[in-house]
Amino acid sequence: MSGSISIWEKLENIDSRIIYLLIWIVVLTPMISPIGLPVSISPNTEAYYRTIQNLPPGSMVVLSFDFGLGSLGELYPIAVATMHHLFSRPIKFAIIAIWNQGPLVAKMIIDELNPEVTYGKKYGVDWIFLGWAPGGEVAMRALGQDFWKVFPTDYLYKRPVSEYPIMQNLRSANDVQLLISIETGTPGVDEWVRQWGTYNVPMLIACIGVSAPGVTPYVQSGQVKGMLPGLRAGAEYELLIGRKGLAVASADALSTTHMVFLIFVIIGNIGYFAKKRRGVK
Amino acid sequence: MTDITTLFAAFCGVFFTLAVYTFLYKENPWSRLAEYVFIGTATGYDIAYSLDWLRSQWEGTWSTTTSGTAAFILALLVSVLWYFRFSKRFFWLYRIALAVVVGTGIGLALRTIVFAQLIRQVSATAGLTFIGVDPWTAFNNLVTAAIVICVLLYFTFTLKQEAAFWKPINKFARYAMMIGFGSAYGYTVLTRMSMFIGRAQFLLGIPPYAPENKMFFPWVALLLLATLLGYDYYKKVKK
Numbered sequence: 001m002s003g004s005i006s007i008w009e010k011l012e013n014i015d016s017r018i019i020y021l022l023i024w025i026v027v028l029t030p031m032i033s034p035i036g037l038p039v040s041i042s043p044n045t046e047a048y049y050r051t052i053q054n055l056p057p058g059s060m061v062v063l064s065f066d067f068g069l070g071s072l073g074e075l076y077p078i079a080v081a082t083m084h085h086l087f088s089r090p091i092k093f094a095i096i097a098i099w100n101q102g103p104l105v106a107k108m109i110i111d112e113l114n115p116e117v118t119y120g121k122k123y124g125v126d127w128i129f130l131g132w133a134p135g136g137e138v139a140m141r142a143l144g145q146d147f148w149k150v151f152p153t154d155y156l157y158k159r160p161v162s163e164y165p166i167m168q169n170l171r172s173a174n175d176v177q178l179l180i181s182i183e184t185g186t187p188g189v190d191e192w193v194r195q196w197g198t199y200n201v202p203m204l205i206a207c208i209g210v211s212a213p214g215v216t217p218y219v220q221s222g223q224v225k226g227m228l229p230g231l232r233a234g235a236e237y238e239l240l241i242g243r244k245g246l247a248v249a250s251a252d253a254l255s256t257t258h259m260v261f262l263i264f265v266i267i268g269n270i271g272y273f274a275k276k277r278r279g280v281k
Numbered sequence: 282m283t284d285i286t287t288l289f290a291a292f293c294g295v296f297f298t299l300a301v302y303t304f305l306y307k308e309n310p311w312s313r314l315a316e317y318v319f320i321g322t323a324t325g326y327d328i329a330y331s332l333d334w335l336r337s338q339w340e341g342t343w344s345t346t347t348s349g350t351a352a353f354i355l356a357l358l359v360s361v362l363w364y365f366r367f368s369k370r371f372f373w374l375y376r377i378a379l380a381v382v383v384g385t386g387i388g389l390a391l392r393t394i395v396f397a398q399l400i401r402q403v404s405a406t407a408g409l410t411f412i413g414v415d416p417w418t419a420f421n422n423l424v425t426a427a428i429v430i431c432v433l434l435y436f437t438f439t440l441k442q443e444a445a446f447w448k449p450i451n452k453f454a455r456y457a458m459m460i461g462f463g464s465a466y467g468y469t470v471l472t473r474m475s476m477f478i479g480r481a482q483f484l485l486g487i488p489p490y491a492p493e494n495k496m497f498f499p500w501v502a503l504l505l506l507a508t509l510l511g512y513d514y515y516k517k518v519k520k
Contacts, residue, residue, distance in 0.1 A: 016305075017305065017306060020305040023474075023477070027474075027477060027478055027481045028481055028485070031478075031481060031482065031485055031487070032485070070476075071476070072479055073475050073476040073477070073478060073479015073480060073482075074472060074475035074476055074479060076479065100326075100327060100330050100331070101326070108489070112489050131334075131337075132330070132334060134331070134334060137386065137389055137390065138385060138386075138389060141389055149349075152337070152338065153337055158337065190398070193397045193398070194389075194390055194392075194393045194394055194397045194398065195389070195393065197393060197396070197397045197401075198393060198396075208472045208475070209468040209469070209471035209472040209475065210465075210468050210469045210471075210472040211468075212468045213461070213464065213465045213468060217402050217405075220402075220405055220425075221401045221402050221404075221405035222401075222405065223397070223401055229468065230468065230471045230472060230475055231471070231475035231478065231479075232471060232475075246479075246482060246487065246489075249482065249487060250475070250478045250479075250482065253474075253478050253481070254471070254474060254475065254478065257474045257477075257478075258470070258471075258474070261470055
């Protein structure tokens with residue numbers, strides 16, 4: 001009897017470094033030799049995809065990079081997939097950032113995608129990169145009123161925005177048919193909803209998993225049309241647009257790590273209840 | 282052939298990524314070094330980028346006739362007041378900057394917060410339908426409505442909850458909240474793992490990350506592990 005209790009006690013007090021090592025192994029192994037576990041598409045991802053897919057030709061979209069390098073692992077694949085999707089559609093879009101590291105990430109993706117060659121999209125006509133707007137919620141409010149005032153010049157060439165044809169149709173939030181925010185936290189969805197909700201601009205949110213419970217009420221109330229919560233949703237989205245990227249490559253690792261977590265939660269609970277049954281405190 | 286800058290960037294990226302993760306073994310000089318370098322780099326970037334943005338507002342030229350210049354100079358002066366945070370004598374000046382920022386923020390948020398973050402949610406919940414929708418949606422809506430009502434009642438402290446009928450309501454509300462917290466925790470795990478997976482992809486040099494990362498990964502890992510074990514041994518001998 002006492003022997004079995006000691007086993008449970010050992011399992012409950014397992015050295016955390018062993019768990020870390022195990023996580024390293026289960027993350028790296030499926031990346032080196034992929035398993036190909038199935039990925040099902042959730043309604044939220046479907047809604048995110050459909051909203052972009054159903055935009056009428058010539059629609060104006062604002063894509064906001066509201067995250068920094070710390071969230072690259074989770075949001076970079078989603079940002080790449082979203083930009084692929086936007087470039088593949090006959091629409092126009094402006095890239096902005098409310099977080100000051102956002103332009104760094106956006107520039108990385110633009111360099112990777114090379115839209116002029118890959119999609120034949122012309123800078124300043126089909127899309128534009130406006131850069132960072134400091135001030136958080138204040139900047140969102142100002143953008144809603146006048147894009148030209150917040151961004152007198154563009155980010156890539158530092159030329160006055162008035163020189164670009166695309167900007168002739170983008171003066172305020174009233175000219176925008178869709179806002180997409182790829183975000184980590186504050187400023188993010190709460191601020192966008194507060195400042196742009198009055199313009200009735202449809203919104204899509206791609207967020208880190210931990211933010212998902214905070215975004216869900218907006219989806220249910222219809223203020224946000226669709227959301228991509230985390231890397232798993234990113235993998236679903238990559239499958240929908242038909243471009244397997246970093247998110248699909250990480251799907252196996254995500255599943256295996258969650259399985260390990262589940263196993264440890266189950267072991268911990270078995271240990272707890274076994275000890276309780278034996279009256280051990 | 283790979284140029285020296287790419288190799289150096291790949292080495293730094295791999296080294297600092299693994300140095301941060303050595304914290305999992307225990308607190309050590311490598312993880313501290315990585316932490317300080319990260320903070321320094323991020324602060325440097327913030328300052329440089331903010332100054333660059335300021336310059337871009339005038340397209341590189343200063344002019345007293347540019348519209349909004351007066352307001353901009355006033356904003357700059359207010360922003361300088363933040364630095365009086367470090368002065369005991371002029372600390373009160375810092376409060377002015379703080380008041381301007383807090384006041385602007387509250388003013389902006391209050392304008393729409395009631396409608397955007399309360400009325401829309403209440404009306405969405407009140408509009409849940411149970412008839413004329415598919416059975417699964419009806420069940421889902423029913424559960425949502427029951428949870429909202431029970432959790433609101435649970436936090437109604439002005440009513441004495443002593444009668445017998447309160448017990449199942451409070452129990453249901455507690456379980457519903459626990460499921461909610463569990464779901465939030467699950468998403469937290471997802472985020473932490475996703476961030477780690479992102480770094481693992483970087484270390485393995487999976488495109489778009491530099492393939493050179495893969496070359497440095499095992500060697501840097503071995504180097505850090507050896508120095509950590511050596512450091513441990515040194516500390517043990519010294520004792």
